[in-house]
Amino acid sequence: MNGSERRVAASVVEWVREHRSIADAAGMAVLAIVLAALGIVGLWTVFSVLPGEVSPWWSLATALPACAVVPFRARAPLALLGVALVLFAIDLMTVGGVVTLVVVLDLLYAATRAASASGRRRILLGIVIAVAGIGVVALAAADDVRVAVVVALQLGALAGMDYWYATSVAQAHELVALHQGRAEDAERLAARDRDAAMRREREQMARELHDLVAGHVAAIAIRAEAALSTDPAAGADRPALLAVRDSSLEAHQALRSMIAVLRTGDAAVVSPHRGAIPALVDDARRQGLTVTLDDTLPGDIPSSVELAVARIVQESLVNCLRHAAGAAVDVVLDSHHGDVRVRVDSRGGRPATAVPMPGTGWGLELLQERARALGGAVEAGPSDAGWSVRATIPAGFHA
Numbered sequence: 001m002n003g004s005e006r007r008v009a010a011s012v013v014e015w016v017r018e019h020r021s022i023a024d025a026a027g028m029a030v031l032a033i034v035l036a037a038l039g040i041v042g043l044w045t046v047f048s049v050l051p052g053e054v055s056p057w058w059s060l061a062t063a064l065p066a067c068a069v070v071p072f073r074a075r076a077p078l079a080l081l082g083v084a085l086v087l088f089a090i091d092l093m094t095v096g097g098v099v100t101l102v103v104v105l106d107l108l109y110a111a112t113r114a115a116s117a118s119g120r121r122r123i124l125l126g127i128v129i130a131v132a133g134i135g136v137v138a139l140a141a142a143d144d145v146r147v148a149v150v151v152a153l154q155l156g157a158l159a160g161m162d163y164w165y166a167t168s169v170a171q172a173h174e175l176v177a178l179h180q181g182r183a184e185d186a187e188r189l190a191a192r193d194r195d196a197a198m199r200r201e202r203e204q205m206a207r208e209l210h211d212l213v214a215g216h217v218a219a220i221a222i223r224a225e226a227a228l229s230t231d232p233a234a235g236a237d238r239p240a241l242l243a244v245r246d247s248s249l250e251a252h253q254a255l256r257s258m259i260a261v262l263r264t265g266d267a268a269v270v271s272p273h274r275g276a277i278p279a280l281v282d283d284a285r286r287q288g289l290t291v292t293l294d295d296t297l298p299g300d301i302p303s304s305v306e307l308a309v310a311r312i313v314q315e316s317l318v319n320c321l322r323h324a325a326g327a328a329v330d331v332v333l334d335s336h337h338g339d340v341r342v343r344v345d346s347r348g349g350r351p352a353t354a355v356p357m358p359g360t361g362w363g364l365e366l367l368q369e370r371a372r373a374l375g376g377a378v379e380a381g382p383s384d385a386g387w388s389v390r391a392t393i394p395a396g397f398h399a
Contacts, residue, residue, distance in 0.1 A: 024106065025070035032063035032099035042096045044151060046142045049093045059097035062087045066103040077110035085130075105162045112166035113173075120167055127163055131156040203369075274306040277313050281331065284317040289349075290328040291317070297333050297340060305395045308370045309333065309342055312378065315367055316344035316389045324349025327386060339376070340395045347385040367391070 015023075035041070041056045042048070066087045069080045084104045091100040112123050135152030139145060274297070281291045301309075313331055320329050327349025334341050364380050371378045376393030 021071040021073060025067045028070060028099055028102060028106075029064055029067040031102070032060055032067065032097065035098055036060055036063075040098065043098065044092060044096050046138055046147055046151070047092045048096060054095060056095070059091065059095040059099070062091040062095070063097055063099035063103075066100045070103060070106060073107055073110045077107055077114050081107040081111045101158070105158060108159060108162050109166040112163055113170045115170070120163075120170065124163060127156075127159045131159065273303065273310055274301065276310055277331075277333075280310070280314050280317055284321065284329070287321055288326050289317070289320055290326075291331060292329070293331045293333075295331075295333040297335055301340060301395050304374060305340055305393050308367075308374055308376075308391075308393055309340060311370060312342050312367055312389065312391050313344065315364070320344075320346045320349065320387075323351055324386065326350065335395070336392075338395060340393045342389075342391040342393075344389040345383060345385070346387045349386070 036056045036059050039056045041059045042053070066084050069083055073080055081104070084100065084107050088100040088104045091097050108123075108127075112120055115123060131152055134155055135148045138151040139148035142148065277295065278293065281293045284291050297309075313333075316331075317329065320327055324346050327346040329347075330343070330345045332341075332343040332345075364378070368378045371391055371393055374393050376391060378389070378391040380387070380389045382388075
């Protein structure tokens with residue numbers, strides 16, 4: 001076979017694949033004509049009601065209409081199966097051809113494959129009733145049990161094998177669809193978990209960047225503004241510049257810590273703890289706040305609660321530096337019925353810089369998230385003398 005012949009054969013095969021129903025109907029019609037020409041009819045003469053033999057070409061009267069419904073089997077296979085059964089019954093009682101039976105089996109396969117599980121059970125019940133009915137009719141017509149049994153076995157075997165194969169194909173497709181649905185569900189769940197994990201990581205990074213860097217950067221701006229507000233001849237800018245340098249180094253170290261975590265994944269973020277609170281207070285004093293610390297907390301506080309307490313104090317003092325420079329601040333840490341309580345009250349003060357430093361509100365929101373994660377709560381708002389931040393966090397110890 002040369003190249004052109006192969007292309008023609010490939011195009012024919014492609015056409016048949018795209019027009020399978022039409023090709024099947026045409027093939028069955030050709031088969032009916034060939035069988036009529038060969039005289040292969042009258043297979044079940046026991047059912048014939050004709051007084052004598054007729055021309056084999058009369059088999060086309062039922063075979064060709066039966067073939068004509070095959071192209072539409074995908075639309076309504078069950079209804080067309082009923083039409084084909086009527087034509088088969090007419091053919092069975094007259095000429096006794098073969099093609100009408102082939103069409104019935106083809107539509108039985110299509111209807112069974114397209115039906116649901118309950119629909120397939122009803123089709124099976126219909127097959128049993130039909131085969132039994134044909135056996136009874138054969139027994140009445142031939143008055144011979146052997147003929148009735150042979151006819152029932154023939155039709156039952158053909159219909160049964162057709163039904164079994166269609167059911168197997170349908171169940172295989174249902175199983176594939178089930179596994180595909182489960183795979184899609186698993187993929188959706190995995191995507192949702194990935195999105196949730198990425199969101200948690202972003203929130204964690206946002207919290208750490210805010211807690212570790214934002215305070216230091218704000219302190220740099222405040223100290224630089226303080227240096228700019230003094231008389232250059234007074235020589236007071238050197239201490240301010242030293243403070244700026246210290247805050248810059250702290251911010252740089254915090255950034256390096258975060259970068260190491262993001263790049264390697266195995267580094268630890270430097271986080272403050274309860275022992276760092278005095279240092280936070282001393283740093284706030286150096287920046288102009290008058291801070292008093294009253295810490296009566298017990299020593300058996302969980303580390304997660306210590307971190308939350310330190311963050312609350314740190315954020316509160318940074319906000320005081322930003323919005324109430326020079327204020328008097330009271331930091332009170334105590335316990336009550338197993339809960340850790342934090343109170344930071346400020347009085348007086350003024351904005352630290354001439355250039356406004358508007359906040360985003362994220363600091364308080366992040367503190368509230370930390371407290372809620374531990375079963376506690378954070379409240380902040382104006383008080384009679386200034387501003388107050390209050391937090392209560394369950395610690396799980398016996399007060």
